[in-house]
Amino acid sequence: MFDPVTDAFIGGHWMSGPTRFAVTNPANGVVIAEVANLGPVQTVEAIDAAEKALPAWSALTAKARSAILMRWNALILENTEALAELMTAEQGKPLHEARGEVAYGAAFIEWFAEEAKRSYGHTIPTTASSKRMMSIKQPVGICAAITPWNFPIAMITRKVGPALAAGCTVVVKPSEETPLCALALARLAEIAGVPAGVLNIVTGTDAAAIGQVLCDDPRVRKLSFTGSTEVGKILYRQCAGTVKKLSLELGGNAPFIVFDDADLDAAVAGALASKYRNAGQTCVCANRMLVQSGIYDAFAERLAQEVGAFAVGSGSDPDTVIGPLINDEAVNKVEGLVNGALEMGAKALTGGARHDAGAQFFTPTVLIDVTPQMEIFSQEIFGPVAPLFRFETEAEAIALANGTPYGLASYFYSQNVNRCWRVGEALEFGMVGINEGLFSTEVAPFGGWKESGLGREGASEGLSEYLETKYLCFGGVQ
Ligand code: ADP
Numbered sequence: 001m002f003d004p005v006t007d008a009f010i011g012g013h014w015m016s017g018p019t020r021f022a023v024t025n026p027a028n029g030v031v032i033a034e035v036a037n038l039g040p041v042q043t044v045e046a047i048d049a050a051e052k053a054l055p056a057w058s059a060l061t062a063k064a065r066s067a068i069l070m071r072w073n074a075l076i077l078e079n080t081e082a083l084a085e086l087m088t089a090e091q092g093k094p095l096h097e098a099r100g101e102v103a104y105g106a107a108f109i110e111w112f113a114e115e116a117k118r119s120y121g122h123t124i125p126t127t128a129s130s131k132r133m134m135s136i137k138q139p140v141g142i143c144a145a146i147t148p149w150n151f152p153i154a155m156i157t158r159k160v161g162p163a164l165a166a167g168c169t170v171v172v173k174p175s176e177e178t179p180l181c182a183l184a185l186a187r188l189a190e191i192a193g194v195p196a197g198v199l200n201i202v203t204g205t206d207a208a209a210i211g212q213v214l215c216d217d218p219r220v221r222k223l224s225f226t227g228s229t230e231v232g233k234i235l236y237r238q239c240a241g242t243v244k245k246l247s248l249e250l251g252g253n254a255p256f257i258v259f260d261d262a263d264l265d266a267a268v269a270g271a272l273a274s275k276y277r278n279a280g281q282t283c284v285c286a287n288r289m290l291v292q293s294g295i296y297d298a299f300a301e302r303l304a305q306e307v308g309a310f311a312v313g314s315g316s317d318p319d320t321v322i323g324p325l326i327n328d329e330a331v332n333k334v335e336g337l338v339n340g341a342l343e344m345g346a347k348a349l350t351g352g353a354r355h356d357a358g359a360q361f362f363t364p365t366v367l368i369d370v371t372p373q374m375e376i377f378s379q380e381i382f383g384p385v386a387p388l389f390r391f392e393t394e395a396e397a398i399a400l401a402n403g404t405p406y407g408l409a410s411y412f413y414s415q416n417v418n419r420c421w422r423v424g425e426a427l428e429f430g431m432v433g434i435n436e437g438l439f440s441t442e443v444a445p446f447g448g449w450k451e452s453g454l455g456r457e458g459a460s461e462g463l464s465e466y467l468e469t470k471y472l473c474f475g476g477v478q
Contacts, residue, residue, distance in 0.1 A: 011049030012196025053197030116165035139167030247455035252408030256286035262413035270437030334383030407449030
C-alpha cells in the first residue's frame with residue numbers, strides 16, 4: 001500500500017490543517033491515518049486558488065489539457081495495486097472490486113481528455129443578411145464537487161475528468177470516510193503536471209460548513225454532488241442564492257424485474273452482480289426484486305443458494321466476496337429494515353442477521369414473501385439484502401417499479417423482444433438494464449429521473465455539464 005497522503009491539497013500546497021481526523025478500516029475498526037481537518041476558512045482559500053488558476057488553465061488548448069490528463073490517467077493505472085489496497089483499507093470493498101474501480105475511475109479521465117477536443121459549437125443559418133451567427137462552448141469556471149464514500153475514486157474522476165478537460169478548475173470535498181483515495185489521486189495529478197490550483201482537495205469532517213461555503217460563494221459557478229437525496233435537496237436550496245449550475249446524483253430505489261419468460265441463469269447472475277457488488281452499497285444496486293409468480297420459487301431458491309455460499313470477510317482477503325459495511329449506522333439501518341420485514345411476515349431463505357466476521361458485517365440475505373407495505377420496499381437498503389416481491393402481470397410490475405419518488409437505475413429480465421421494448425420504454429428511470437445487471441461505463445450517460453437527481457455523468461452529456469454555450473452574433477456584414 002502507499003504511505004497514504006494525509007494532508008489536504010490547496011493551490012499546489014499540501015496543508016496539514018488546524019486539526020486532524022481519524023480514518024478507520026471498516027473491516028476491523030483500526031485507525032489507518034489521521035487526515036487534515038479543514039473548515040470554512042480553508043475552503044475559501046481553495047476557491048481563491050481555483051480562481052487564480054482558472055485563466056491559464058482555461059486558455060490552454062483542449063489538446064494541451066488532454067496531454068496532462070492522459071499522463072494522470074496513465075499514472076493512476078500504473079499505481080492500480082497500491083490504490084486498490086488503499087481503497088480496500090479505507091472503504092472495505094474486496095480488492096478485486098477495488099482494482100476494477102481504479103480502472104473504471106481512470107477511464108473517465110481518459111475518455112473526457114479525448115472528448116473535450118471535440119466540444120463543437122454550431123454555425124447557424126442567419127435570419128438577416130447583415131448578420132452571421134454561431135455558438136461556441138466555453139468552460140463554466142470554478143466548480144465544486146462533493147463526493148461520497150462508496151466509490152472513492154470513480155465518483156471523483158467522473159466529475160473532475162470532464163471539468164478539467166473542459167477547462168474548469170475544481171475544489172473537491174471528498175467523503176470524510178474515504179479521503180485517502182482523493183488525496184492519492186491529487187498526488188498523482190500533481191506528478192502528472194496538473195498546475196497548482198487547478199485541482200484542490202478540501203478534507204474535513206464539518207461537511208455542512210464546507211458545503212455552505214461552496215454553495216454561497218458566487219465565484220463557484222457549478223456544484224456537482226453525489227450522495228443522499230436528503231443532502232442533495234439541502235444543496236439544491238443552498239445553490240439557489242447564486243443560481244449555480246447543478247449536477248445531482250442522488251439516491252435510488254432500483255427495481256429488478258424478473259418475468260416468467262426470463263432466462264433464469266442470466267437473471268440470477270444479473271441479480272448477484274447488481275445487488276451484492278460493494279456489499280450492496282451502490283446507488284444503482286437492485287433494491288426491490290420484483291419476481292413474476294411463475295418463476296418466483298425457482299429464482300428465490302437459485303439466488304439463495306448462490307448468496308448463501310458467498311465468502312464474507314475483510315476485503316483484503318482474496319477470497320472475499322462480501323466485505324464490511326461502511327459504518328455502524330449503515331449496519332443498524334440494514335438490520336432495522338430486515339427485522340421490520342421479518343416481523344411483518346417475510347422469511348429469510350439465507351442470512352437475515354449480522355455476521356460474526358466483525359461489528360460492521362451483515363450476512364448476505366435473501367428475503368421472500370416481502371410486500372410493498374413493508375418499509376424495505378420504499379427505503380434504499382445499501383446492504384447485501386435482496387427482498388423478493390411477487391407480482392402477476394406486466395402492468396402490475398411496471399406500476400410497482402415506478403411507484404417510487406426515485407428514478408435512477410432499473411433492471412428487467414425477459415426473452416420476449418416485444419416486452420423488452422414495452423417495459424424498457426415504460427420504466428421511469430434514467431437507466432435500464434435489459435437482461436443486464438451491470439451497465440455503468442464512462443461512455444454512457446449515467447443519471448436519474450425524478451428525485452434521483454439532475455444532469456448526467458459520463459458520455460458527451462457529462463462533458464456538457466461543465467460547458468456553457470455562448471451565442472455570437474456578428475452584425476453589419478455587407
Ligand atoms: P452518504 O449517505 O452516501 O454518506 P451523504 O449525502 O451523507 O451520503 O454524503 C455524501 C457527501 O456529502 C459526503 O462527502 C458528505 O461529507 C457530504 N455532506 C454531508 N452532509 C452535507 C451537507 N449538509 N452539506 C454539504 N455536504 C454534505
